[in-house]
Amino acid sequence: MPRMLDVSDEVRAEIGDEEADRLLAGDNTPGSYDCTSCRTPGDSERERTSTVLFIGDETAVLAFAHAACLPSQVVQVTEEQLQGAVKSISGETAGLEAQKVTPEQAVLGVTSGLVLIAGELHPALVVEPTGPIVRPGSTAVGDDFLPLLIEQGFMPVTELTGVPSVLHGWSVLLAMGQLHAVLQPSANGGQPVAWWQAHQPLQVTEGWRAAANKHQQVLMFAAPVGSIGRQPREDLLREALDKAAAAGKLVAATLPLAGT
Numbered sequence: 001m002p003r004m005l006d007v008s009d010e011v012r013a014e015i016g017d018e019e020a021d022r023l024l025a026g027d028n029t030p031g032s033y034d035c036t037s038c039r040t041p042g043d044s045e046r047e048r049t050s051t052v053l054f055i056g057d058e059t060a061v062l063a064f065a066h067a068a069c070l071p072s073q074v075v076q077v078t079e080e081q082l083q084g085a086v087k088s089i090s091g092e093t094a095g096l097e098a099q100k101v102t103p104e105q106a107v108l109g110v111t112s113g114l115v116l117i118a119g120e121l122h123p124a125l126v127v128e129p130t131g132p133i134v135r136p137g138s139t140a141v142g143d144d145f146l147p148l149l150i151e152q153g154f155m156p157v158t159e160l161t162g163v164p165s166v167l168h169g170w171s172v173l174l175a176m177g178q179l180h181a182v183l184q185p186s187a188n189g190g191q192p193v194a195w196w197q198a199h200q201p202l203q204v205t206e207g208w209r210a211a212a213n214k215h216q217q218v219l220m221f222a223a224p225v226g227s228i229g230r231q232p233r234e235d236l237l238r239e240a241l242d243k244a245a246a247a248g249k250l251v252a253a254t255l256p257l258a259g260t
Contacts, residue, residue, distance in 0.1 A: 011072050031044055110179075159246070174212060178202060180198055180202075181194045183258065219255075222252070
């Protein structure tokens with residue numbers, strides 16, 4: 001049975017065509033693996049699997065994830081984090097132990113979709129990290145993702161019945177019809193800085209772009225790891241948002257649109 005492996009153009013550019021073709025042919029690819037996102041077993045011969053390349057200053061580690069958890073992508077991490085990961089690799093299996101990456105380096109997964117509120121469709125971004133987020137420098141075990149966002153002005157949402165209040169100073173950068181970044185105010189009062197930035201610009205649907213241009217703002221929802229997941233359809237995304245809100249695991253804000 002052919003391996004159901006996805007090697008993105010971004011990953012291919014880093015590892016080269018020859019290595020990418022070897023992976024797709026089944027060489028150097030573990031049939032079974034532990035997903036680098038959710039840490040549960042996966043099987044590249046039976047389910048869609050993403051290649052995720054973690055790159056440090058001098059070292060690169062290729063990991064595997066369920067396609068439903070993460071798309072194939074390149075993730076920049078520090079060399080120190082990668083060296084810890086390399087020590088966990090046995091034999092020829094290139095896998096990354098997620099716990100070796102410090103919590104603040106968790107990757108932010110961003111999904112775009114249209115959300116119906118009060119009879120009108122609004123462009124939305126749903127942000128969910130791939131691991132727990134703790135305060136920088138903290139050694140505590142837990143997840144401070146929502147408290148940190150609430151401190152920035154995001155508000156808890158218990159049901160999606162109204163448009164969240166506008167969070168001034170934050171914005172969503174859309175350029176040439178593609179999603180580039182979520183910007184936040186700079187600490188020194190200068191130009192806004194990227195809170196999240198796409199490794200490569202993300203495509204959005206024509207409907208999403210039209211709604212964003214109409215409203216000139218985007219709704220941003222955020223939830224802790226494991227609350228939403230990567231939903232293939234907008235109705236399933238809405239259902240996951242409703243469940244997260246009812247469970248008290250959702251914050252939101254309306255962000256002005258920057259760009260077109």
